[in-house]
Amino acid sequence: MNTPAITIRRLGADEALSSVEALAEVLVDCVHGGASVSFMAPLPFEKAMAFWRGVVEGVQRGERVLLVAENGEGRIVGTVQLITGLPENQPHRADVAKMLVHRRARRQGIAHRLMAAVDDVARAQGKTVLVLDTVTGGDAERLYERAGWVRVGCVPNYALMPDGAPCGTTFFCKQL
Template sequence: MTIKELDGAQAAARVGELAEVLRDCVEGGASVGFMLPLAEGRPEAFWRRAAEGVAAGERHLFVAEDEMGRICGTVSLVTDMPDNQPHRADVSKMLVHRRVRRQGVAERLLRALEVKARELGRTTLVLDTVTGSDASRLYERLGWQRAGDIPNYALMPEGPPCSTTYYFLAL
């Protein structure tokens, strides 16, 4: 397993692979901003916009590659913050393909993201996830602090509402 940061051109060239990871996660029940059934081209459109954000310096995109060099996980550090929050960044789209879960991929992606955040002088990271999910247990194990829950904040891909938990990490 290899973790690397992609630049804008690299991200644009790998939209198809990124879309496949997103598609797998949503079809597996992950509440990551998309609903089932996924509209044709929707994951690709998301990743094209994300690649533009990478090229513009608004986000840093990390991927995990399997032994064949295929993307099997991803996470973004969103650094495009308001003027009064230059010290903060958001963690977005932590996605791990079901075929490689429980192999430390998410932890390795987060650790690489944290290193980049420190390099950029970011001292506070924020993320949200479904309350009580496997992801929430991972974040807590890695030292993220629970800020609170919001009931009925989002919908699961098949439609039912879910509670969301916000976490922060002081670097």
């Protein structure tokens, strides 16, 4: 789908720090919408802000790349991270994490564009293997498969949904 009003860009450490509140809004919305992204509902806004401050520290150390999707008004409506601070025997690999799109901005191709952008950043950094995980049976599985990711396995009852119900997790990889 064409989303000309959406801009995907990488945030440096200073911009990331000034965007903590907007990023927290996206995270809280996703968790309250039922996304299993490491947090339980209800997610207090301060806890979400603390999470993003930790992400900013990773960006400052060069261990994470933070990408955002902004709407035509410059408001953050989505985000994804590339975790590059991995053990020394994995310099060719990165993890993709916290691919989030605010519920009001879904079904506009934003997630697909974020995933394409994270691939581009990974390639530019010389990464050849990407790994991510998602809720088994969720909408994200189809997104990742359409974007060229390969399902490598599922672990039943790996995590909890925000309401406390157990859920399986499916692991994906992508060779760049």
